[in-house]
Amino acid sequence: MNEQEFFQNIARRLGREFPADANAAAAAPARTSVGAPDFWQAHEWNHQERLDNFAAELARLGGSAQVYETLSALQEGLAALLLELSPSLVGVWGGEFIAKMQLQGVLSPCKVMEWVEQPEMIEQFAHIDVGVTGCDFAIADTGTVVLLAAAGQGRLVSLLPSVHIVVMKASQIHTRMGEVWRDIELRGLDPAHLPSTAIFISGPSRSSDIENDLTIGVHGPAAVHALIWDDGKS
Amino acid sequence: MSAGAKDRTSVIERSHAALQDDFLRAAVRFTTDRLKDRKHGATEELGRWEEWRERGREIRAHTVSHLDYYLRRFVDNARAAGAEIHFASDAQEASAAVLGVVHAKQAQLVAKSKSMVSEEIHINRRLEEQNVRVVETDLGEYIIQLANEMPSHIIIPAIHKTREQIKDLFTRDGGQNLGTDTKALVTFARRKLRETFLTADIGMTGCNFGVAESGSVVLFTNEGNADMVSALPKTHIVVMGMERVLPTFADLEVMANLLPRSATGQKVITYMSVITGPRRAQERCGPEELHIVILDNGRSSQLGDDEFRDVLHCIRCGACLNVCPVYRHIGGHAYGSVYPGPIGAVLTPLLLQGEEFADLPNASSLCGACYEACPVKIPLHDMLVALRRRAAGGPRTKRAERAAWRGYALAFAKPGRYRLVTRMARLAQTPLQHDGYIESTWGPLMGWTNSRHAPALAPESFRDRFSRMKQDVRTIKSDPQ
Amino acid sequence: MWMKVALFATCLVDNFYPHVAESMVRILNHCGVEVEFPEAQTCCGQPAFNSGYQEQARVVGRTLLDAFGNYEYVVSPSGSCTGMIHHYYPYLFDSNPGLAGHARELVTKTYEFSQFLVNILGVTDLGAQFAHTVTYHPSCHGSRLLGVKQEPLELLARVRDLNLVELPHAQDCCGFGGAFAVKMSEISTAMATEKADWVTETGAEVLVGTDMGCLMNIGGRMRHMGRPVRVMHLAELLLEGMEQGSGVRG
Incomplete structure (x- = not known):
């Protein structure tokens, strides 16, 4: 069916002669309320509460969160974790992330591969053990990390390995999902400038499809570790 | 839509068979009880559930009554982000749109993530007729596909299968020395389906929600398969019901709270992917092309029907199935269509005219548990009465x-x-x-x-x-x- | 306190369970309420309405509009029939300008028995004593359509020596559903059997409820299965308890 008929049919069913013109500002339907209930939109935790809740929620989902006072402590923590996991290959997402978090030294004992470009990387990352990424935001309410498909960030590094390690800063944690949208909106909602994907990850991959028995690590990672540098009150 | 009902049986005959199947009844009861309890816990924990629920209803009602506006915004914005949009008035046109892309890409293998709307248009059958391999990647759907059956639950498609049966199905699919423990079965599926993700030419998904203000398609999964399917193959095809739209991201926050809690009692879905167009030039992963097929297939007639417009509010969470005492006893297949339970008893006779569906609205004691459970307050019990009224005195009544x-x-x-x-x-x-x-x-x-x-x-x-x-x-x- | 109310007996109680209505009259008398029974009433029309025969439901339901026009309060032993009035009468009579107002008025003054005692009369303790193990089945229409959830439990909680055991999965429908029980007999029976099994598991001597439709279904199923249980409407139980105990308090 052609587009015009499709919309014409919808309009007719709604009792209108013509479909609403989405470009005309006047056509925007009036709304009494948008989004979550008011009490929830007003809900906001302080820095410490956000940090504590994020860690508790992620743990509840079967992931883990470790908070470090300094960046160097975090680096030591990551080194210890990698030693424990002793992966044959560590995948990292690209961009300035490694440099910004000064992870070169920590990663140097491992064989490291950086995600450069799909589709070349897919085969190489298909059976990788550990993926290390940053994140763009996190949500305290649900223990969620948010990864955007921004320039240089190969977000599939979070999905393909068996273990996903997120290196992040406490200041990235928001109280609830709505605040993340607000931040993304501040960058402009122009579709051409939005990242092609924003993925919200809450704990390891799971399924209960076999006799309602919960298992983790179905398609995505079986373990999610968040290493958080507490970069101060914000 | 009627694979289970091709023999033209009535719901009475189909449920008779189900009622003799003790395993089916025990399995369905066990799982739905658990989901129901978990949902209760998750809504208690959230607090002020009725306020959330009312907000959910308002958002859906507002969007549906201005669907021309919001769908137009969605389409324009998705195009601006680089997506190609196709419109389909029925299942056949939707299949044709999908097949058009498949042929243009000379695709051999399509990887799918769970989607009710794709069941509705029977796309797997259409693709197989064209010698294109289709693999379902949601664990439950994969099991059902191996068994050559229809899903019997919106959220847990293989609710009626035992681990023994699953082991046998996986063994036939190449599993060697498989045990029946969940870990072994899941490990096999992970390995097997990983190949599919990596080699598929096209990834195909449904669409939980479309966001009008940005033209984004939003997918919810626990396994992570929708993200793999949408990101790994070069082409991503989305099939979405035309009513799936939400005005804004702020409204999505409400649905992200309502849907997982209502479906499985989870506070949060494990993976929520918000997809706005195909990969941008500067980005490093994602598909090169994104096609969105927008499907009517009877939805516009519900839109124009005051008594049934609210059925378009449905967010496909399955909560009405989990609380329905009839569903619990007869399981999903007895409903004879892809949409089982109370929502199916309303939707199916609206969409399909067959004799074998005529009795569906009668397969309810009108106990109202479905309405009580519905996160967007669809009055399903009233709709069942309205369907009975339309049938009353007609040629199909005795x-x-x-x-x-x-x-x-x-x-x-x-x-x-x-x-x-x-x-x-x-x-x-x-x-x-x-x-x-x-x-x-x-x-x-x-x-x-x-x-x-x-x-x-x-x-x-x-x-x-x-x-x-x-x-x-x-x-x-x-x-x- | 002196009050006059009209009793809406419902066709089921009128013909099959007259002692339920009689118990209600006795209890209401005891609370200082005089009861009238307007003979114009027959049935709320729900059996036809739920089967899709709305025209038939309308002509029958009209008898209630005729019967109860002049009363301040209408009280009924059924959550389901009261729910029918509350939930569907405004819609059912909407198209008739002469009756629409009466229908809406009837909604505002019609109460299910326990609802009337607790919320209008403010009575929860009838001074009853009932030394038995009892389990309570909430009817779907009473609890969901009408919203009567706590009232029956508050009344039972004040009965001395009564051992109330919780019915597992109490909110699940018993499979009655009017014509559904006959039309979809096999499914309905499966639901009734499950309910019967839970009742048996409680070990209760008495199954109490506020809707004789459900009780007829569960009791009839249990009798057929060879494990009869004593089935009582809440009003019957309270009256029997009052005869044992000391009468109204508080």
Whole structure:
């Protein structure tokens, strides 16, 4: 069916002669309320509460969160974790992330591969053990990390390995999902400038499809570790 | 839409088979009870559930009543982000749109993530007819596909399968020395489906929600398969029902709270992917092309029908199935279409005209549990009554039924006649009754008497007794405080 | 306190369970309420309405509009029939300008028995004593359509020596559903059997409820299965308890 008929049919069913013109500002339907209930939109935790809740929620989902006072402590923590996991290959997402978090030294004992470009990387990352990424935001309410498909960030590094390690800063944690949208909106909602994907990850991959028995690590990672540098009150 | 009903059986016959299957009933009961309990816990924990639920209803009602506006915004924005949009008035046009992309890409293998709307258009069958391999990657759907069946639950497609059966299916699919423990079965599926993700030419998904203000497609999964399917192959095809739209991201926050809690009692879905167009030039992963097929398939007729417009509010969470006592006893396949349970009993007869679906609205005791559970407050029990009203007196109803209700109206519309008729019945029952119960197991009420004792009419009705009752009304002094 | 109310007996209680209505009259008398029974009433029309025969439901339901026009309160032993009035009468009579107002008025003054006692009369303790193990089945229409959830439990909680055991999965429908029980007999029976099994598991001597439709279904199924249980409407139980106990308090 052609587009015009499709919309014409919808309009007719709604009792209108013509479909609403989405470009005309006047056509925007009036709304009494948008989004979550008011009490929830007003809900906001302080820095410490956000940090504590994020860690508790992620743990509840079967992931883990470790908070470090300094960046160097975090680096030591990551080194210890990698030693424990002793992966044959560590995948990292690209961009300035490694440099910004000064992870070169920590990663140097491992064989490291950086995600450069799909589709070349897919085969190489298909059976990788550990993926290390940053994140763009996190949500305290649900223990969620948010990864955007921004320039240089190969977000599939979070999905393909068996273990996903997120290196992040406490200041990235928001109280609830709505605040993340607000931040993304501040960058402009122009579709051409939005990242092609924003993925919200809450704990390891799971399924209960076999006799309602919960298992983790179905398609995505079986373990999610968040290493958080507490970069101060914000 | 009617794979289970191709033999033209009625819901009575189909449920008869299900009621003989003890495993099915036990499995469905076990799982739905668990989901129901978890949902209860998750909504209690959230707090102020009714406020969330009301907000959910408002958002859906507002969007649906301005669907021309919001769908237009969605389409324009998705195009601006680089997506290609296709419009389909029915299942056939939707399949044609998908096949068009598949042929253009010379695709051999399509990886799919769970999608009710793709079941609705039977796309797997269409693709296989064209010698294109389709692999379902949601664990439950994968099991169902290997068994060559339809899903029997919106959220847990393989709710009716035992781990023994699953082991056998996986063994046939190449699994060696598989045990029946969940870990071993899942490990096999992970390995097997990983190949599919990596080699598929096209990834195909449904669409949980479309965001009008940005043209984004939003996908919810626990396994992570939708993200793999949408990101790894070079081409991503989305099939979405035209009513899936939400105005803003702020509204998505409400749905992200309602949907997982209602579906499985989870506080949060494990993976929520918000997809706005294909990969941008500077980005490092994602598909090169994004196609969105927007499907009507009967939705516009519901849109124009005041009694059933609200059914378009549905967010496909399955909560109504989990609380439905009928679903629990007969399982999903007895409904004979891709949408089982109370939502299916309403949707299916609206979408499909077949004889085999005519009785679906009658397969409910109208207990209202579905409405109570629905996160967007769809009055399913009222809709079932409305469907019965539309069928009443029509060609598919029995003559005896029509006569019975005419007789009822005649006898009960006037108190004098009512009294006469009930007195006559009292006399007529004399030879049939014993010890206050009717013992006959034949006649029009045998559906009752076959399994239940029926009370006899009392020797004297209340209205006859009342005139002789002496009332001794106690005078109570009201407390002056 | 002196009050007059109209009793809406329902066709089921009128013909099959007159003692339920009689118990209600006795209890209401005890609370200082005089009861009238307007003979114009027959049935709320729900059996036809739920089967899709709305015209038939309308002509029958009209008897209630005729019967109860002049009363301040209408009280009924059924959550389901009261729910029918509350939930569907405004819609059912909407198209008739002469009756629409009456229908809406009837909604505002019609109460299910326990609802009337607790919320209008403010009575929860009838001074009853009932030394038995009892389990309570909430009817779907009473609890969901009408919203009567706590009232029956508050009344039972004040009965001395009564051992109330919780019915597992109490909110699940018993499979009655009017014509559904006959039309979809096999499904209905499966639901009734499950309910019967839970009742048996409680070990209760008495099953109590506020809707004789459900009780007829569960009781009839249990009798057929060879494990009869004593089935009582809440009003019957309270009256029997009052005769044992000391009468109204508080």
